Amino acid sequence: FSVRQPHSPAHVQSAHGESWQWDGATATLTVTWTTDQIIGAVGLLRHSLSGAATISLALKNSGGTTLHTFTPSVASGPLLEFLAAPLTTVRSLIVTVANATGMALGWLYAGTPFSTTYSAARCSIRRAYKLESGAGVNPRGLYIGVGRGGEIAWENFLWQTDLDPLLALIDACKQDDDAPIVVVPQALFPEDAFLARINTDALEISDWNEFQPNDKALRALSLTLPLEAVYS
DSSP states (O other), rough: OOOOTTOGGGGGGSSSSOOOOOOOOEEEEEEEEEEEEEEEEEOOOOOOOOOTEEEEEEOOTTTOOOEEEEEEOOOOOOOEEEEEEEEEEEEEEEEEEOOOTOOOEEOOEEOOOOOOOSSSSSSEHHHHHEEESSSSSSOOEEEEEEEEEEEEEEEEOOHHHHHHHHHHHHHHHHHTTTTTEEEOOOOEEEEEEEEEEEEEEEOEEEETTTTTSOOOGGGGGEEEEEEEEEOO
């Protein structure tokens, strides 16, 4: 037998467009780990919630005690919260939705986000629209979606200890069929987060010291990461 579940709860693990859907207006999803987890941020990175829908994400320890609850206002784009201090004994995450008939949840996140020791030298954001244009001199465009891309550039202030996990993240995205990432320009303003793909298959890495120091810790690296919008 071959069984397909196009709206399986397991789809909340995917960074792509798959989603979990349910019957009725309310639903609850429980994610449980076998060991304690360190959680510094939690969020719903892909979803189709709108209108009067509500959502709550609760982090609990092994005894079932609620350590933190996140109840974001429903809006388009990623819904994220950075905790004031990471929790170290998280054992489960419970997601509850209400007033959400016909809606869906996609990529779910709970973990410790990647960030560099020093801020990027440049972070530009480009708002992009997806249109299907017709023929003619002044063709009308059919609106398909909107998203944000841009560019993040580190110039001589990217250490080797930052570059290694950054390259591991990029490798994981490319190996996962060019999966998107969530870019948060400023952690104090998570509402500015957006989905984007790394818009290159080749990265140039340079060192202000030309890779000559005998100690890797003395490298002063530069890298530019172009970002392509994920439309919604």
